[in-house]
Amino acid sequence: MARWSLNGALIWAATFAATAVADTCETVENRTAISVLKPATIDYTSEQTQYWSTFSGDLKPSCILEPETTEEVAAIVSILHENNETFAIKSGGHNPNNYFASVDGGPLISTKKLNEINFDAASETVRVGPGNRWDEVGEQLDATGYTVVGGRIGNVGVGGYLLGAGLSFMSTEYGWAANSVVEFTVVLANASIVTASETSHPDLYMVLKGGGNNFGIVTSYVLQAYPQGDIWGGNLEFDATPENTAALLTAVRNFTENYPDKKAGIIMTAERTLSTLLDIWVLFLYYNGPEPPQGVFDSFLAIGPTINTCKTQRYSALLSGNNWAVVKGSVYTIGTETMPLPNKEDGPEIMQAIFDHWVNVSDTAKFVPGLIASIAFQPMPKDIARIAKSKGGDMLDLDDSIDRIVVELDYSFYSKSDYDQIDLTMRATYDGISDIVKGYQQSSALPSDVYLPLFMNDCFYPQDYFGRLRPEKLQLAQKVEAEVDPDGFWKERTGGFKIPAA
16 A cells, blocks of 8 residues: 555656646746746736737736847747647737737747847847837837838837738838848747848748748847938828718729829728717828828818828827727727729729628627727738839738738727627628629629738738748748748747648
């Protein structure tokens, strides 16, 4: 009896020791000086409120790790190889897809303390850590007379935005934000540290520009900086009357095709809430100069906004001012579709069909408590593709044969108990837009046989991002993944848009 008890105790002790070794949180705490935030502490709870979606914040990581250096990130990755825990890496918490930058039961690696912002005047570059938000970057650069290509809402984090390519107010001047990344510092799956640039690991450099979190943890970005002084921008608000809606849809179509000034940027959004009692259009405008020349935004201003906040200001102030659009205290979802720009003759009918479809589908969920439905029309004129190619390209690899519009879809609501319904609503919205586009392509009202990739930063979790890329870009992603992560460390242990097997 005593022998069995002793043997049992030894087996239990061995099992407990293995479990203890396998627990990343405890191992990091015992072996390193890295900050470890534990559940039920003030700092842990505060960090979990930094997600845009409360559903992501409601997931409970076993601990939150806050490395301060690239070497500390490498140490965490090395320790993670001692177990099979799922984990996540979080920059600003903008991505609302559960388990992409959030985790339940495993460790969360927060990049919050990887927050360097170092401007080098000689090279006109800025080294930026993924723990920053874009308004913080803007504030630091204000005094230098330079800026970088980044997010349009200040609260968006640097890390995930850049790995998803990043659409900016400045994209018609400088391309995707990723096109201005000069160098990535990356911790690979084997815990080694490499730099990726045009001359060092060039294939890795390419796939990081729109390839997501499949290749490593980026601990810093060297970004090309561009001279900038005061800018002009703000918001226009319109009542969503049928007349205003038709006029705005025509205006954004014309603006995209006849892009009036490369220094201009716009997001045109429709918002519906309070069971559709509130039905408005909100435009986010930007001009890289103290005032836009006459004619740049005239087609929108002529429609007669009820509110106009546009003014001359610093770029960082514009980004911070746009933070009102971040809906706090709600579950948040985002989805997307890409469409070819319709011609002038068919444009009114096609744009209205897209808008009406969104209205009809969002109506099916209008009684979900706290629902805010939003659709954004984001111009992608040919010049963005040309600039991106001139800067070495990226994973989206747009051609300049057509103008495009990237449609962003958002549904926010109070309770995660309604998530399954909104999940279906989101799918019905973007699937329906895709069907409308295909229908007009079949009737020759829209060009067919055109390349329409998805924009990763706006994708809903089931959307096939990699399947919509060009085959050669997918093959490159598969090749690089096999080289830098042959055992599938990131694929098996983290969430995100994963590369399909070759």
